[in-house]
Amino acid sequence: MVVVMDTARARETVRSDYRDMSLSAIDRLAEDGTEYTQAFAGSPWTLPSHASLFTGTYPSKHGAHGGHKHLDDDLPTLAEAFRTNGYETVAVTNNTWISEEFGFARGFETVYKTWQYVQTDTDLGEIARTTEGRATVRALANRLTEGNPIVNVANALYGKFLRKRTDDGAQRTNEWIGDWLTDRTRDEPFFCFINYLEPHLEYRPPKSFAEEFLPNGVTYDEAMEVPQDAWGYIAGEVDLTDRELDILHALYRAEIAYLDRRIGELREHLETAGEFEDTVFVVTSDHGENIGDHGMMDHQYNLYDTLLHVPLVVHGEGFGTGQNEDLVQLTDLAPTLLDAAGIDAPELREESQGQSFHPAAETEPRECAIAEYMAPQPSMDALEQRVGNLPAEVRRYDRSLRAIRTDDWKLIRGSDGSHELYHLADEPVEQTDLAAENADRVAALDDCLDDWLASFDHAEATGDVSMTDATEARLEDLGYLQ
Template identity: 30%
Template sequence: MNATSAPNLLLITADQLRYDCVGSSGRYPVRTPNLDRLASEGAVFANAFSHIPVCGPARQSLLAGRRAETFGALWNYSGALPVATLQPSDYSWTRTLRDCGYASAFLGKWGVHPTCGPTAFGYDEAVAEDEYGRFAKRLYPDATYTNGYFGEPNPIPVEHSRTHWLAERASETMEKLHRSGKRWHMALHFPEPHLPCRPSGRFADMYDPADIPEWSGFRETFAGKPYIQRQQLYNWGVEHYEWKDWAPVVARYYGIVSQLDEAIGLVLRKLEEIGAANDTLVVFTADHGDMCGSHRMMDKHYILYDDVVHVPFIVRWPGRVRAGSTCNRFVYNFLDLAPTLLELLGVPAPDSVRLHGRSLAPIWTGDGEVPDWRHAVVASYNGQQFGLYTQRMIRTSAWKYVWNTTDVDELYDLRRDPAELDNRIRDPQHAALVASLRRQLYETLLADGDALVRNEWVRRQLLHGAKLDK
């Protein structure tokens, strides 16, 4: 396939959306009819994972097609900690699309560079997240919020909420791109449902807290777990929270997810109205998930539970992606996107760039035979506002091993304990399994250029079992 026969690309991402809070997962009672329709018309990747569940590094990796550690993006840039970021001089596939004649636009959450915006990375135009802030302040100067990160109903009506304002800007932009007569790419990055969750209007009371089921991982005791996990409760002031305290928070999370779904529906309908639906590859995913009370924790830091690394990932391309299909193979939602697009364009990455993903094109029609497809995924974490903390994870269909370089490691039997409540790292019967997973993790990190395992003192933990897990 070449650029003349390649599709338009509509990339839609959510910020901090759990895999199990989209209707197609069949897990929790969150209503997402528009995403459910998208899933019925395309392919659902049921085992899609974030390789680094932190907003900024994940989004930088998305553009680069490489693990964030290889260019120094270890955590979100902020005033609290110095950090490297992806630079405009670095490779990004968005420039490749531009060089192939695509018109492009970026809307919403950025998080890639503190001073250089999307146009420095190959986009023709951009609508920044803070433009909505100015819009809302002008129309609703008296709107106030008092419940911090725990969220509350939004006094701003749905039609002027951030989700729907962004959807309207996206619809206008997409129509303009389509009129250009060029192939086009639009990236629409919603900041929702990142905490604090503030659903508007009918979405604010769509879900009754009394009807919200506990997360499967809520009954956490932290027995045999790393110290930092229990400490996180104290960091957030939720150490005494019971489910009755969490249920309203989760109800608001559900509400903003449903509100986001409606906004996405508006964009998808505009795609149909302009006659571009059949020629457009639509990709929906999230940078990572959210604990939102699971394991009694907030946000996404200092853990690599499936609550934050397992993400929704839906792809639709009429005539090319088999409608209503489910792919159960392990994929990286962000790392695999770059090689997929480059394959569709028939344009290889530069010889100087080693991408860390694989093209999804061979597997998005189902689960047919694909030689040597990966049997595990690897994710990482490096710390953030509560201090630095190095983690690496390898997950297969049956087991998850988490390497905590400065604390006890974790091992979860996912078939017997899918909620990851029972750390089995101390079981002597699993010693050979742990050694094998450590070796696999080491080999993946080494191949992908993670400098952590080139440290001769630390890598002894993986290669020689020099780890105090007793």
């Protein structure tokens, strides 16, 4: 079982001297399993990072990124490998990117989308969320002919009245998983993937969780009034005080604490069904988050560790206990899980750029980790349509980025010719750029990055991918501008 806590960064989730919050469910898994403290995503946002997890490849090879928002069928996926080898394959998704429309259903027998009350290709949820009164009736009337009218009305009413505003789908995910495990009569093993969305903007945790983290004197109602307009903040149109950023950080931590509770509940479902001891249970994240860090919000336009450093806990037979400080990446999960299941899957292994970190694989630790940001998302044009004229310091984000890191050093290289160099051993927060005074080290890491880029064929996929109006509206609900 692979559980992705969408947008959960390592700083709040990996056990360390910095973390000052309790995550009982995740910590319990980490104590009985292996916690990889130096795990890194290959991209800083959902679509390319999940594509890397599913294929074991990086964005320049799998081709799913801001310039081509689809995982094409050129590469085999982890779900396909498990299904071919006799596993029941199930995905429960709370994030619109992880759906059939963007190429992520391949290999899954069942894909359950929690934003729909009845599973269908027609999604009226954005109408229910964004219109009121007679406008809702008119909008629904215009869309009822798409697919099954009864199903459409059920989904719209669910989105409007029943889906809890302080839960982005975790509760419904667990209810569905619990029922599935209870009713399951099949003898074959299963591969289950879950994307939980709670830590993602907007941060609206349950009141009881938020009040544990809010600064003294700040009420829940006051916290809910703090602007969460990431794009306005990045463009300089929205100002946030240090106090307001502290409030947002508190809400973000509360979202993670709430999700930790739901992960504990998920474990209970597995235990009740008698499946936990036989299950390799993985908890990770697709990327992190900036909450004023580096002058940014959300998870775009940069490759700092606030976005790339993610939690990774693996519990199950064959894995040891304790913390492991070796460099690992999400691209490594595919071959690792194949090793854990004893599956050959030669095509997936041949295409994968990851390396197994399963204890039985006896591979040498990584010397470096790679990350890619192939195109800005949203584009400068989309951002300008949202916030108005962009200042020059924002337009500099109109570039692609690649990063290479060792245990001690990290180089970030831009398509605009920029270089940033950080000595992580001395300053893990990446505030002091040392590129100017370390030309030799920049050149050495540049060469390593070039050698890596020359070692494989790059995807030829380019151009925009069409999506339905409903999907585009739902992505904009999540803060993604198209």
